[in-house]
Amino acid sequence: MVEEVKRTFLHIHRADNVLVTLTDMAKGTFIEHEGVGFTLADDVAGKHKFTLTDLAPGDEVYMYGVLVGKASEYIPQGGVINTHNLKHAAADFTLGNRKLNWVKPDVSAFLNRTFMGYHRADGSVGTANYWLVIPLVFCENRNINVLKDALLDKLGFSKPRGYENEVDQLVSMLHAGKTVEEILQADLEMTPEAGISNKLFHNIDGIKFINHDMGCGGTRTDSDALCGLLAGYITHPNVAGATVLSLGCQHAQAGILQDEIKKRDANFSKPLVILEQQKLGTESRLLHEALKQTFAGLMQVNKQQRQPAPLNKLCIGLECGGSDGFSGISANPVLGYLSDMMVNMGGSVVLAEFPELCGVEQELSDRCVDDATALKFMDLMRTYNAKAEAAGSGFYANPSPGNIRDGLITDAIKSAGAAKKGGTSPVTAVLDYPEKVTQPGLNLLCTPGSDVESTTAEVASGANLVLFTTGLGTPTGNPVAPVVKLSTNTALFNKMPDIVDFNCGTVIEGVETIEQSAHRLLNYVIDVANGDIKPKAVLLGQDDFIPWKRGVSL
Numbered sequence: 001m002v003e004e005v006k007r008t009f010l011h012i013h014r015a016d017n018v019l020v021t022l023t024d025m026a027k028g029t030f031i032e033h034e035g036v037g038f039t040l041a042d043d044v045a046g047k048h049k050f051t052l053t054d055l056a057p058g059d060e061v062y063m064y065g066v067l068v069g070k071a072s073e074y075i076p077q078g079g080v081i082n083t084h085n086l087k088h089a090a091a092d093f094t095l096g097n098r099k100l101n102w103v104k105p106d107v108s109a110f111l112n113r114t115f116m117g118y119h120r121a122d123g124s125v126g127t128a129n130y131w132l133v134i135p136l137v138f139c140e141n142r143n144i145n146v147l148k149d150a151l152l153d154k155l156g157f158s159k160p161r162g163y164e165n166e167v168d169q170l171v172s173m174l175h176a177g178k179t180v181e182e183i184l185q186a187d188l189e190m191t192p193e194a195g196i197s198n199k200l201f202h203n204i205d206g207i208k209f210i211n212h213d214m215g216c217g218g219t220r221t222d223s224d225a226l227c228g229l230l231a232g233y234i235t236h237p238n239v240a241g242a243t244v245l246s247l248g249c250q251h252a253q254a255g256i257l258q259d260e261i262k263k264r265d266a267n268f269s270k271p272l273v274i275l276e277q278q279k280l281g282t283e284s285r286l287l288h289e290a291l292k293q294t295f296a297g298l299m300q301v302n303k304q305q306r307q308p309a310p311l312n313k314l315c316i317g318l319e320c321g322g323s324d325g326f327s328g329i330s331a332n333p334v335l336g337y338l339s340d341m342m343v344n345m346g347g348s349v350v351l352a353e354f355p356e357l358c359g360v361e362q363e364l365s366d367r368c369v370d371d372a373t374a375l376k377f378m379d380l381m382r383t384y385n386a387k388a389e390a391a392g393s394g395f396y397a398n399p400s401p402g403n404i405r406d407g408l409i410t411d412a413i414k415s416a417g418a419a420k421k422g423g424t425s426p427v428t429a430v431l432d433y434p435e436k437v438t439q440p441g442l443n444l445l446c447t448p449g450s451d452v453e454s455t456t457a458e459v460a461s462g463a464n465l466v467l468f469t470t471g472l473g474t475p476t477g478n479p480v481a482p483v484v485k486l487s488t489n490t491a492l493f494n495k496m497p498d499i500v501d502f503n504c505g506t507v508i509e510g511v512e513t514i515e516q517s518a519h520r521l522l523n524y525v526i527d528v529a530n531g532d533i534k535p536k537a538v539l540l541g542q543d544d545f546i547p548w549k550r551g552v553s554l
Contacts, residue, residue: 009033012329013065018049018081020325020407022508025050031078042080047325047407047471049081060089064328064416066359067091069409081409088396088410090359093381095374099366102424104344105337105515110522111345115529116306117237117313117464122265124237125313127464127529128205130480131298132242133290134230136257137215137250143283144245147290148209155298156199157206160541165191201302204240205531207294208479210545216250222549223251228434229547231260232460234272235436237315238480240301241271243294245286248278264436271297306531312346314529315437317463317481318421319352321451324471325407326488328417330517331469331504335486336423337518338467338525339442343425348440350463351422352447352454354384358395359412360419364444368427377430380446398449402472421469433548437462448553451476452544455483465529467521475499476544477537482528484535486521499536 009019011033019033021044029040033052044050049063055071061081062068070089075081118126135144152159166188173183210233214226234242234257246254254274261268273293280286318335320327339349351357357364361381368374388394398411408414428441434457437443445461447454451474455466459481466481468474471488473496487493490505502524506512512520527533536542 010329012063015065016062017052017055018061018063019052020049020329021046038078041076041078044080045407049325049407049409049413051075051077051079051081053077055079061086063413064420066363066412066416068359068412068416083404083409086409088412090395090412090415091362093361093365093378095371095378096362096366098368098370098374100369100426102340102426104425105340105518107341107344109519110311110341113311113526114308115311115314115526116531117309117529118240118304119307119309120237121267121269122235124315124462125309125464126237126239127314127482128238128480128531129203129240129301129304130205130238131207131294131301132210132233132239132480133207133294134210134233134242134244135212135215136227136230136244136246136252136254138211138213139216139247139250140245140277141211143277143287143290144209144211146287147243147294148207150287150291151207151294152209155201155207158199160539161191163191165189201298203302203304204298207298208543210479210543212545212547214547214549215252218251218549220251222547224256225434225550226252226547227256228260228263229457229460231257231264232434232436232462233480234270235261235264235268236459236462236480237464239270240304241273241297243273243290243297244275245290246274246276248276271300273297310346311342311526312440314342314525315348315350315462315464316342316525317350317352317455317458317461317466319451319455319458319466319468319476319483320356320418320421320470321468321476322470322472322474323403323406323408323414323418324488326505326508327408327469327471328420330507331471331486331488332417332420333514334504334507334517334521335421335467335469337514338521339421339423340425341518341522343423343441346440348437348443348462349422350437350443350445350458350461351419352445352458353418353449353451354381354444354446355388355395355398355411355449356415356418357381357444358385358398358415360415364419364422364427367425367442368430373427373430376432377427377444380430380432384446406471431461433457433550434460436460448548450546450553452546453548453553456545457548465525467525469504470500473499475537475540475542477535477540477542479543479545482535483537483542484525484528485537499540501535 055075365374493503
């Protein structure tokens, strides 16, 4: 837990032997901490770490109270840690005793709050109401796009702002004889934002057309997992109905998809159109049937309206991407506090990205409600890392160049901060991809650390809203679940207001406590769940969708 915010640096945990800078600090700066004084041996950029003591090669480095690396060379007191002097290291883990006691946050201000959602026959509640059009195999991607071109504008669903007007300006400058230099220096007039015009189905938030490159040609394991993933989307509370196009001969058979749907909802009753091209014959017949049956389904689900629902009907996905050195001390702990609030109210949260839980396995496994759940988590972590190691890229290779540049030197440093999103509550379930959330509380879902693959999977497991922390900025969204971006620092919030929704940099600045920021965030979440606020990713039409091929992806 963060102990205190100081003007220039932070000591996150009493067991840590490094401090985190909150601003750029010059070599020779005098540091006084807990009665010890010394000078910085190096320039230290904001978000990076410097040592409290001299470290010899092999000495262990602790951050967030856990082992995050070992010195690979001598580091003087006040020296900056970097990729040259610190190597990834993480503590081993074993089956331990259950540690299920936790301090439940005060949720009295939210106990009687509700959100306006779409109630489904299986008891779930959606924060949006979409119709899906999806292929069972990549061969149908073109036909999906044809349906998109035919339906979207005619039914009055708005598109994100295009840049056709800017292209027209460039063409006009070319015809006017402008030089390359003049064009590069020109200020283009931006296209006005497009609004919704002549929307035909007012209770439907949109039709979402999804493409992917799977369904055949890979392993049967991957095609079966794809069917499970797509079934997760079809049965998702934010989805009112779906149209599925199949070629017919692929590995991902319609029958497998239907079996996966039944696993998730035995009494499935949503409108579902499945059309097989090889049975119907011509492309035109396939598309005519798809248009008619999709239109009829839209007429049916347009009768659905938002109704009040308790907050425990929210299933929140916890995600991060483009993380920086502030992620683990601002946005992620804010998300962790909100996670604990949701669990205390009977809701469910999903923590994924298993490569970014490396080094905190012992804590998380000890928090599992029983030994069987702990063993499942430990087995998934070991199996996943072993596959990565066999491919020459273990969990140690997870941090991206952007992560490293902004202070996340090892995977264990990144993981210790990323795990803060999961708060402190017990782990009620461990899910293997693409299993569905069936229990309230904190669920651990095995996914890659890649943010789009992980977000895609969290939504398939049932997350009807995703909270996504970022320190560097990323546009990631999802076709059916609103993705809310939380900045770890105010500079990013001000720099990228077109993709970031909420600022947690106030915690770094001492303007808000983690608890205050979490309360403000939950009020924001309720507005999003109501449909009153549309996150930037929704406004931009950022419909990212990448299924996980069960090979190694970090």
